[in-house]
Amino acid sequence: MKMSSASLRAQKHEDKGYDWFCGFAYSPAYGLGPEEGVYRRDPSSIIKVGDYYYVYYTKSFGPHFGHSSKRDMGSKVFPWDHADIWCAKSTDGVHWEEIGAVVKRGTKGEYDERTVCTPDVMEYSGKYYLVYQACPMASYNGRMESVGMAVSSSPEGGFEKLKETLISPQEDGEIFGEEAENINKGMFNGVNHDPMLLHYNGKFYMYYKCCGKSFDEMASFGKDTRWGVAIADEITGPYIPSEYNPVTNSGHETLLWKYNGGIAALINRDGPEKETIQYAKDGINFEVMSQVTCTPQAGGAYRCEDTNSSPLAGLRWGLCHLDERGAQWNCIMRYDIDMRNPYAHAHGYPESNSRSLGRW
Amino acid sequence: MKMSSASLRAQKHEDKGYDWFCGFAYSPAYGLGPEEGVYRRDPSSIIKVGDYYYVYYTKSFGPHFGHSSKRDMGSKVFPWDHADIWCAKSTDGVHWEEIGAVVKRGTKGEYDERTVCTPDVMEYSGKYYLVYQACPMASYNGRMESVGMAVSSSPEGGFEKLKETLISPQEDGEIFGEEAENINKGMFNGVNHDPMLLHYNGKFYMYYKCCGKSFDEMASFGKDTRWGVAIADEITGPYIPSEYNPVTNSGHETLLWKYNGGIAALINRDGPEKETIQYAKDGINFEVMSQVTCTPQAGGAYRCEDTNSSPLAGLRWGLCHLDERGAQWNCIMRYDIDMRNPYAHAHGYPESNSRSLGRW
Numbered sequence: 001m002k003m004s005s006a007s008l009r010a011q012k013h014e015d016k017g018y019d020w021f022c023g024f025a026y027s028p029a030y031g032l033g034p035e036e037g038v039y040r041r042d043p044s045s046i047i048k049v050g051d052y053y054y055v056y057y058t059k060s061f062g063p064h065f066g067h068s069s070k071r072d073m074g075s076k077v078f079p080w081d082h083a084d085i086w087c088a089k090s091t092d093g094v095h096w097e098e099i100g101a102v103v104k105r106g107t108k109g110e111y112d113e114r115t116v117c118t119p120d121v122m123e124y125s126g127k128y129y130l131v132y133q134a135c136p137m138a139s140y141n142g143r144m145e146s147v148g149m150a151v152s153s154s155p156e157g158g159f160e161k162l163k164e165t166l167i168s169p170q171e172d173g174e175i176f177g178e179e180a181e182n183i184n185k186g187m188f189n190g191v192n193h194d195p196m197l198l199h200y201n202g203k204f205y206m207y208y209k210c211c212g213k214s215f216d217e218m219a220s221f222g223k224d225t226r227w228g229v230a231i232a233d234e235i236t237g238p239y240i241p242s243e244y245n246p247v248t249n250s251g252h253e254t255l256l257w258k259y260n261g262g263i264a265a266l267i268n269r270d271g272p273e274k275e276t277i278q279y280a281k282d283g284i285n286f287e288v289m290s291q292v293t294c295t296p297q298a299g300g301a302y303r304c305e306d307t308n309s310s311p312l313a314g315l316r317w318g319l320c321h322l323d324e325r326g327a328q329w330n331c332i333m334r335y336d337i338d339m340r341n342p343y344a345h346a347h348g349y350p351e352s353n354s355r356s357l358g359r360w
Numbered sequence: 361m362k363m364s365s366a367s368l369r370a371q372k373h374e375d376k377g378y379d380w381f382c383g384f385a386y387s388p389a390y391g392l393g394p395e396e397g398v399y400r401r402d403p404s405s406i407i408k409v410g411d412y413y414y415v416y417y418t419k420s421f422g423p424h425f426g427h428s429s430k431r432d433m434g435s436k437v438f439p440w441d442h443a444d445i446w447c448a449k450s451t452d453g454v455h456w457e458e459i460g461a462v463v464k465r466g467t468k469g470e471y472d473e474r475t476v477c478t479p480d481v482m483e484y485s486g487k488y489y490l491v492y493q494a495c496p497m498a499s500y501n502g503r504m505e506s507v508g509m510a511v512s513s514s515p516e517g518g519f520e521k522l523k524e525t526l527i528s529p530q531e532d533g534e535i536f537g538e539e540a541e542n543i544n545k546g547m548f549n550g551v552n553h554d555p556m557l558l559h560y561n562g563k564f565y566m567y568y569k570c571c572g573k574s575f576d577e578m579a580s581f582g583k584d585t586r587w588g589v590a591i592a593d594e595i596t597g598p599y600i601p602s603e604y605n606p607v608t609n610s611g612h613e614t615l616l617w618k619y620n621g622g623i624a625a626l627i628n629r630d631g632p633e634k635e636t637i638q639y640a641k642d643g644i645n646f647e648v649m650s651q652v653t654c655t656p657q658a659g660g661a662y663r664c665e666d667t668n669s670s671p672l673a674g675l676r677w678g679l680c681h682l683d684e685r686g687a688q689w690n691c692i693m694r695y696d697i698d699m700r701n702p703y704a705h706a707h708g709y710p711e712s713n714s715r716s717l718g719r720w
Contacts, residue, residue, distance in 0.1 A: 002603040002604045003604065004604040004605070004606065004607045004608075004644055004645055004646070005640075005644075005645035005646060005647060006586075006606065006607060006608045006609040006610075006633070006638075006645075006646050007604075007606060007609060009609060009633070010609035010632065013609070013632040021632075226366075243362040244362045244363065244364040244367075245364070246364065246366065246367060247364045247366060248364075248366045249366040249367060249369060249370035249373070250366075269653070272370065272373040272381075272650070272651055273366070273369070273651065274651055274653065275635065275651065275653060278366075280365075284364055284365075285364055285365035285366075286364070286365060286366050287365060290632070291632055291633065291634055291635065293629070293634065293635060293653075
């Protein structure tokens with residue numbers, strides 16, 4: 001029997017099985033929805049403590065002006081500039097109650113003077129750890145972001161910041177300069193965004209998005225996002241970037257979960273392998289497992305207990321943000337993976353889901 | 361230097377170059393837009409004759425009722441049921457003037473009694489050839505579709521149908537039966553949709569979508585679409601299905617163009633390799649060249665002369681249809697590929713395009 005190249009590839013797809021395929025359905029996260037003058041973005045993973053689910057997210061107020069405001073060092077540049085980290089709780093994962101800011105940006109001269117944003121959360125040994133992007137610069141030019149950590153014995157507040165950042169940007173010689181404008185520059189490890197923390201193999205794996213691979217590419221072409229991982233023996237560090245970084249070649253905000261002794265990752269909108277789900281048996285060497293569409297943006301999954309029951313159990317539901325063109329204010333919404341028929345999702349039925357919420 | 365699996369794959373991406381990446385922008389096709397009570401779908405490739413661009417498409421009137429109407433054999437099941445093939449022309453590719461139906465479904469007992477739809481067009485030796493899906497069944501149950509052809513010496517009318525279909529469905533024993541309901545069944549070549557015709561290497565290559573690979577998969581899981589090709593020495597046939605069929609493992613409606621001695625294909629929403637652009641040096645063995653998002657549905661490209669100037673020249677602009685959930689009536693819109701920066705599209709900037717048209 002003669003077989004085309006595509007059919008030979010299909011055999012490999014079939015060998016991997018179809019449990020890695022899914023669709024995504026979107027619905028309101030009441031209480032975190034659209035609000036005039038308010039940005040809510042970048043929800044963390046969701047943890048359950050007692051009767052409540054908790055989520056942490058970036059919140060900022062008022063319009064932003066992009067880099068046209070660069071002459072005014074204080075102007076809000078991005079929706080995640082001049083932001084704080086807020087917390088909300090819910091009993092059903094659908095209706096959310098805002099508790100308030102739990103980590104606020106620092107004061108003048110501190111490593112998080114300018115903004116704190118894009119948090120993730122982990123419960124470990126009875127304490128709650130937030131990791132987040134922190135920026136010290138007077139002018140937010142998209143460089144020099146660090147990863148900060150704050151710790152509390154309650155999920156609802158009392159978070160105390162560590163004195164030192166967990167990961168700091170590396171200024172790679174001529175790549176950084178006063179001319180840097182709206183593009184994150186630098187070799188890998190130059191800037192560190194969107195941290196996500198997992199307790200894995202007895203260590204702490206902090207994945208993060210890093211913008212910029214090499215100066216030539218960045219100068220010529222625009223942004224390039226990949227993920228790295230930094231590993232620590234203690235949850236508070238020190239975190240050592242893996243020698244294998246970057247561990248992905250694609251993906252915007254990090255979204256990872258544990259499965260069957262390895263780490264699974266949803267690689268969303270950026271890069272040549274955008275819109276895929278990948279898996280690394282060792283947390284480092286990721287392979288493409290499935291192709292997905294209409295993926296959550298800046299999503300955080302519910303950290304359920306049964307992540308080994310199926311490949312996508314750890315992705316089952318969560319929150320993400322809505323940051324579409326034309327939407328002036330960002331809001332947070334809920335996603336649920338659609339696993340009604342993994343094979344059908346692999347093969348296109350039900351057809352493409354929509355990130356639109358319709359009536360809210 | 362240690363490299364992750366993802367970085368090793370990225371090197372291969374880079375070897376292929378970035379000219380295969382693009383975004384898609386959508387805009388109105390005035391004159392073919394939303395209209396209460398009317399479905400316009402499945403635009404053909406676009407040809408230019410004199411001062412006019414011409415397009416052919418599926419047009420039907422009134423609501424459809426799905427398979428709940430199966431007891432009434434005459435009820436309209438799909439938007440492309442009880443349809444005819446219409447023609448429109450334009451001087452600018454933006455504003456279109458409907459000319460009227462150019463191929464109407466046949467009379468009782470003919471192979472296209474029920475519907476004619478999803479046309480493609482080719483100009484060859486001063487004549488205009490339409491290929492299209494044709495259904496003879498009194499009850500449209502999604503099987504038994506054939507591919508028909510009609511020929512004219514004018515692009516605006518006078519099309520005469522060939523007496524015989526170009527490709528007919530193969531009824532594969534027990535797979536076909538009275539119980540067949542809403543799913544296309546049968547081995548590959550069971551049903552033949554969405555033909556697209558190319559003059560290639562001195563022969564005529566007619567690509568088509570085929571639903572159903574094997575009985576087991578279809579019975580268990582739902583639909584499964586792949587593309588085949590049938591090849592003829594003369595444009596009117598006979599068309600012989602390739603022994604290598606299926607030639608893709610994914611893709612819904614066909615969209616192909618010639619490039620550099622081979623055939624390029626936009627693989628859209630269905631299958632494990634959905635949302636990719638592929639290339640076959642021999643028109644048969646397709647390889648993935650790029651990952652794309654928000655692809656045109658049921659698109660047809662303008663058949664420009666300079667398809668060899670770059671990989672995506674033959675995809676540069678065209679028409680497609682809008683068939684989103686919640687849109688009661690389908691309409692035709694224009695797409696343009698966004699090639700402002702192929703590398704940027706590979707790496708996610710500009711960010712995801714939207715199929716939404718906004719105000720019309």
